[in-house]
Amino acid sequence: MKSNHPMSRALARRETIAGYAFLLPSLIFFLGFVIYPMALCIVTSFFDSTMKRADIFVGLGNYRELFQDRNFLYALKNTAVIVAVSVPFVCIFSLWVSSVIYNMREPFCSIFRCIFYLPVVTGSVAVTVVWKWMFNNYYGIFNYAGKRLGLLEKNINWLGDERFALGCIILILLTTSVGQPIVLYISALNNVDQSLVEAAEVDGATKFQCFWKIKWSQIMPTTLYILVITTINSFQCFALIQLLTSGGPNHSTDTIMYYIYHNAFKLYRYGYGNAMGVVLAVIIAVLSAVQFKMARSD
Template identity: 85%
Template sequence: MSNRSRALARRETMAGYAFLLPSLIFFVGFVIYPMIQCVYTSFFDSTMGREDIFVGFKNYVDLAKDEIFWGALKNTVVIVIVSVPVTCIFSLWVSSVIYNMKGPACSAFRCIFYLPVVTGSVAVAVVWKWMFNNYYGIFNYVGKGVGLLDKNINWLGDERFALGCIILILLTTSVGQPIVLYVSALNNVDQSLVEAAQVDGANKFQCFWKIKWPQIMPTTLYVLVITTINSFQCFALIQLLTSGGPNHSTDTIMYYIYYSAFKLYKYGYGNAMGVVLAVIIAVLSAVQFKLAKTD
C-alpha cells in the first residue's frame, strides 16, 4: 500500500471515530460508568447523609438470607418461564398465519399487535387496572354475566391471581415486536426450497421444520434473548399496578431493587441485587446463544 493510500485510510478511520465519539461518550458516561459504579457500591453500606462504609461481601451474604429477595427471584423466574415460551410460540404462530396475507391485511394485523408496544406504560396500566377493578371491571362483569363467577374478585389484590394478571398484561405488551420480526424473517425464507420440498411430497409441517425454521433461527435467538431480558426486568407494571403486593406476592427483582434503593435508601444492597440480576441474565443469554449455535 502506498503512502497516499495509507494516509487516506488513516483519515477515513479518524473521521469514522470522530462521528462515533458523541455516542461513545454517552455510552461510557451513562452505561459503562454506572455499571462499574454499581459493582463498586455493592461492596459498601451506602445510603444518604453519610460516608459509604466498606462491608465487603456483606450485602451479598444478606441477600442469601433475605426471604423477600428469594420470593422476588421466584416470582421473576415464574414470569420468565411463562412469558418467554408463550411469547415466542404465539408470535411465531401469528406470524405464520399473517405473513402470506396481502399487504393491507398483513400491515393491519402487525399494527394491531404492535400498538401496545408503542403505547405508554402508564396508559396501558390504567386501562388494565380498570379492566381488573374488583367493583366495575370488565372481567368481573363478563365473568358474572356468563356464570363463571359468583362474586366479584379483587384480581390485583388477591395473592392467588395478582401475579397471573401481571403475566397476562406483560404478554400483551411483549408479542408486538416478535411478530413484526418473524413476519420479516418468514418473508425472507428462500421459497424455492419450500417449493422443491412440496414437489417432493413434504407437508406444511415438514416444510416449516426442515426449511423455514433453520432460516429464521437467528430471529428466534434474538427474540428469545430480548424477551428473557425484558421479562427479568419487569418493573413498570409492578410499580403502577400492585407495588409488589399483596404481601410481596408480585415482587420482582427489579421492583425490589427499586424499593431497597429508593424507598429504604439502601443503595449498596440494591446494587448488590443489580449485580446478581446482571449475572443471571448474562448466564441465561450465553446458554441461549450456545443452544442456538448447537442447533
C-alpha cells in the same frame, strides 16, 4: 506503485483519524452513561451506601444478606415464574400468529400487524390504567362479565388476592410483549428462500416438514434474538408492578427489578440495591449465554 505508497498511507491515517473522531462522541456517551454507571454499581455493591454519608465497606456483606432476605427470594421466585411463562408463550404465540398472517393478502396482513403492535406503541401507563380498570374489584369488566356469564358467584379481587395477582401481571405482560416478535417473525418468514420451499413441496414434503426442515432453520437468528430480548424484558418487569400492585399483596408480585427500586429509592439502601442489580445482571448474562449456545448447537 512506490510513488503512490506514502500518499495512501497519509490518506489511510487521515481516514482512521476521521473514523475515530466520528466514533468519539458515541464512545464518550457510552463510557459516561453505560460503562461508568455499571462499574459504579459493582463497586457500590460492596459498600453500605446511603445518601450523603460516607460509604462503609462491607465486602460481600450485601450479597450474604441478599440470599438470607426472604423478600428477595420471593422476588427471585416471582421473576423466575414470569420468565418461565412469558418467554415460551411469547415465542410460540408470536410464531403461530405470524405464520398465519405473513402470507395474507394486503391490507389484511398490515391490519393484523397494526393490531398486534398497538399495545407496544401505546404508553405503558395508559395500558396499565385500562387493565387496572378491567381488573377492578368493585366494578371491573372481568367481574361483571364473570358474574353475568355465571362463571363467578361474587367479585374476585384480582389484583388484591395473592392467588391471582401474579397471573394478572403475566397476562398484561404477554399482551404488551407479543407485538414486536410478531412483526419480526413476519419479516423473517418473508425472507425465507421460497425456491427451497417450492422444491421441497415438489418432492412431496408436508407443510409441517417444510416449516420444520426449511423455514425454522432460516428464522433461527430471529428466534434467538426474540428469546434473548423477551428474557431480558421479562426479568426487567417493573412498570406494571409499580403501577398496579407495588409488589403486593404479601410480596406475591414482587420482582427483582421492583425490589431493587424499593430498596434503592424508598429505603435509600443504594449498596444493597446495587448488589441485587449485579445478581440480576449475572443471571441474565448466564441465561443469554446458554440461549446463544443452544441456538448455535441447533
